[in-house]
Amino acid sequence: MPIEIRLPDGSVVEHPEGSTGLDVAAAIGSRLAKAAVAVRLDGEWLDLSRPLPHGGSIEIVTENTEDGRSVLRHSAAHVLAQAVLDLYEGATFAIGPAIADGFYYDFKVDQPFTPEDLERIESRMAEIIAADQPFIREAMGRDQALELFSDHEFKREIIETVEPGEVPAGDEVTVYRNNGFVDLCRGPHLPSTGRLEAVKLLRIAGAYWRGDEANPQLQRIYGTAWESKKELEAYLHRLEEAERRDHRRLGPELDLFSFPKEMGAGLVVWHPKGGLVRKLIEDHSRRLHERYGFEFVFSPHLAKEDLWNTSGHLQWYAEGMYPGMEMDHGDAYRVKPMNCPFHIMIYRSRGRSYRELPLRLGELGGVYRYERSGVLHGLLRARGFTQDDSHTFCTRGQLADELAMHLDFVLRWLKDFGFTEFEADLSTRPDKYVGDPAQWGEAEEALAAALDRAGMEYRVAEGDGAFYGPKIDVHVKDAIGRRWQMSTIQVDFNLPERFGIEYAGPDNAPERPAMIHCAKAGSIERFFGVLVEHYAGAFPTWLAPVQAMIVPVADRHIDYARSVAEQLANAGLRAEVDHSGETVGEKIRRAITAKTPAVMVVGDRDVEAGTAGYRRYGADEERRGVSVDEIITELAAEAQPPGVSA
RNA sequence: GCCGAGGUAGCUCAGGGGUAGAGCAAUUCACUCGUAAUGAAUAGGUCAGGGGUUCAAAUCCCCUCCUCGGCUCCA
CATH class of the missing domain: 3.40.50.800 (Anticodon-binding domain)
Structure with a gap:
């Protein structure tokens, strides 16, 4: 009995039972068949060579799309694993997904890989690709799969922990074979290894099994794969372009800033030219803050430990803070990682009335956070940095308008520095949190409403919120399409509670204000670093140190x-x-x-x-x-x- | 913090048990020039820091610091 296939243009074609995705593509055109890497039937991924199990809407996925490339890259990852297992006795493999612009595979091997190993593996991969081995899909029961991968502990763990919902056929898993190699995999894959036109291994890195430090550390090999040599070259060129724009290279070259070793990791000094540009950025920050109704305050770099206890930082954020310093009368002091408690002190310095809300306090506040040595990255991740921070105290009723205003401010700010593409993340309650879940819900809704009002599309990042409240993070795309997190707007019902701050309502009853934390640039240092890369060091005239x-x-x-x-x-x-x-x-x-x-x-x-x-x-x-x-x-x-x- | 790769002149890098090297930058001198590199000379180093092995260490070994690529976290 023939099956009915609906094409993306809405037309319906009939194919004999047992037809494959490739048959459908070939019936449309030989060029399409050549470019096809997989199909989606009613949204379900299928290998090109797999008989279509039923009729439905089909989408031919071609190699020059992001989806198509991810199929290609996933197949390249298999070839990588095949090469490594071939070459290294006793090696076992963990996971190997396609990622943005490439793929990786994690291995457990006796000896860490060296750059020479990479060349060896790459040549072996070339042989496998030249042999044009077909990828063959096979479904099997869990027990059989456990038996098949009896020597591979990570594969067994994956099989054992696969959620029933992840596998369409209930208790079955699928594997893909090519030649003697077999890997647990959902697919889809290319028809054969020969379809890989342009593959290159890039680097070796350590990575923990399932990203958890408590787990064994594996050896990860990163690679990239493209549908043509030309695309691969273009990608490698983009990497070079990114390197050319690297602020860590341009900073010293243009005499903007440096990280003297004598001072310690993650600590920057600003040279006159960099200082001038930074001042212009800060001037603009102050100008806009004033325009949006903020007032400026200043606060010290450290405070008694008690303050950080009250705020919850010592309970929730201690690992990001520097250790205490013993000072007078045995009191320990802590260097500030955030400005919020100080602004609360200002709010609390006298009685407040509903008539003076919203109260918007801004500060270019220098903060210090203990970042683990491995994560430091020039100005983009430093240990000492300056937030263009503000804290707005308002009534619950004012929250929606205030959030809309903050979002407007943030977008104005980013546009002023030449960014035109924005993406927002709405981060919700994390596992480690303080406060009442109902209040979290209210705050999350208020943030979503602000995004809707601004007509911004956003992604929900479950569990990515700060410990004290949910937030909107605004990301920008820079001149070469990279995504950077910049601004953040956070709602907080918790700190007002912890510090017991109040205002007198119209009926003279004490009310608790809500708080909005907002950083427009995020960190001035980070913002500056992103600007250097965005402009490739060529600042627009208004920011250029010498015009x-x-x-x-x-x-x-x-x-x-x-x-x-x-x-x-x-x-x-x-x-x-x-x-x-x-x-x-x-x-x-x-x-x-x-x-x-x-x-x-x-x-x-x-x-x-x-x-x-x-x-x-x-x-x-x-x-x-x-x-x-x-x-x-x-x-x-x-x-x-x-x-x-x- | 963990895995890997590194740290030699201001910068980019060569040298790998036996006298510390190059290009660019800097300084001086000559040239005074019309749109992306004038020429010559000079100066510049605890070879990241500390310890060890050796007759002898930039070089081999150990520790620490810092940098880079990742893991993780975040602005």
């Missing part, structure tokens, strides 16, 4: 160069004169290498005419004889911070 470099052609033009610099300075622009003894070409090269937005070359003709040769960063050619006034007008317009008129 114009003036290059005299010969020494006799230095006086004129200085007078031009003065004109620019009078217009509020940051200009420098390069009076070094280098050639014109070299001085220009230096200015471009420093990513200066504008280079102005001045020679005899310019001295006479009041002009300059004008070269913009990124432009291929310069313009000669441009009037200095015209240049000043153009640069001064660009130099205005976003939302500030000249």
Whole structure:
């Protein structure tokens, strides 16, 4: 009896019973059949070579889509495991999924892999791919699978812990064989290993079984796979591009900041140029905070341990905090990992009325968190950093409007720095939490409502909230498509409770305010690091430490160069004169290498005419004889911070 | 913290038991130049730090610190 297959365009075709996904694809076109890697029938993944079990809506998954690539990568992971098991006696394998841009496989081996091993494994993989071994799917009972993988402890553990719901056929699991190799796997896979066009192993890393430090540590091999050599090359090129933008390289190169070893890991010093850019960022932060109705406060770097007991930090966050310091009268003090308790102290310094709510307190507060040595990563993960932190105290009734305002603020802030794509995560109650679950629910709903009001799509991250409350995290996509977490907005009913803060309501009865924690940049350091990578070190004019470099052609033009610099300075622009003894070409090269937005070359003709040769960063050619006034007008317009008129 | 790879001049890196090297940067001198590198000379090092083996250690061994790629966590 033929089966009816509905194609994505809505048309229905008939195929004889026993037809495979490949048959369906081939009937549509030979090119489609060639590009196909798997099919989805009513949403269920099937191998291309598997007879379709029933009719339904079909989707041919091709190799040039993200879904298609993940099939490809998953098959590549199998080949990797096959190669490793071939080459290393006694090796056993754990899991090997496709991930963004690639795949990995975890192994337990007697000796850790070396870079030379990687080459050896890669050549073995090439042989397996050249042999074009078919992947053959086989379903079997759990007992049989346990028997099959009797030598492989991790596979046995997976089989034993598979949830019944994860396996469509109840108590069955599936394995895929190619040649002598067999792996437990849900599939789907490519028809054969020969379909792997472009595979490359990238690096070796340690990884714990199931990501838990209590479990044995395995050896992980990362690789990448693409549908063509060309795509692989493009990917490797993207990796190089990311490396070129690395803020840890650009920071010292552009003389912005450094991490002197003498100070300790994760601690940064800002050089004058970096300090200037940072100040401009902070100025903008203050400007927007004021515009959105925040007031500025300041608080100390440490406080008595008691305060951190009351706040719950010592109970819930102790491992992120530095140890106590003994001070007067045996009191221990702790360096602050967060600013919130201090802002509560300010709230609590006198009686509060409902009439003064919402009370919005902001601070660029330096905090210190003990990050484990292995996770430090330049400015993106430091041990000392500055939060553009705020705490808003409001009534329950004000919460929805306040959250909407905070979200608006955050998006304004991010747009001002050139980010245009945003994604939000709504993180809900974690396992370790304080407070009443009903209040958590209320807070989570309020956050979701704010996202809906802003028309933002979001993903729910179950259990990712802070210990004191749920939160919205806003992520941005940078210039090369990477996703960074920036801002966070958190609702908190708990700290007000713990500190017992109140306000007098209209009927003079004491009420408890709600609190909103919000960091717009997140950490200024991290934000700065992301900006460096986003702009590849070439800051827009309003943030550039030097906005114009003036290059005299010969020494006799230095006086004129200085007078031009003065004109620019009078217009509020940051200009420098390069009076070094280098050639014109070299001085220009230096200015471009420093990513200066504008280079102005001045020679005899310019001295006479009041002009300059004008070269913009990124432009291929310069313009000669441009009037200095015209240049000043153009640069001064660009130099205005976003939302500030000249 | 754990697994792996590293740390040699300001930067990028060579050298692997027997006198510390290169390119770029820096300094000085000459050149005064019209849009991405003028030439020459000079200076610069507890070879991350400490301990050990050795007649002799940058080199081999141990410990510590720091960096990088991951695991985990987060801003």
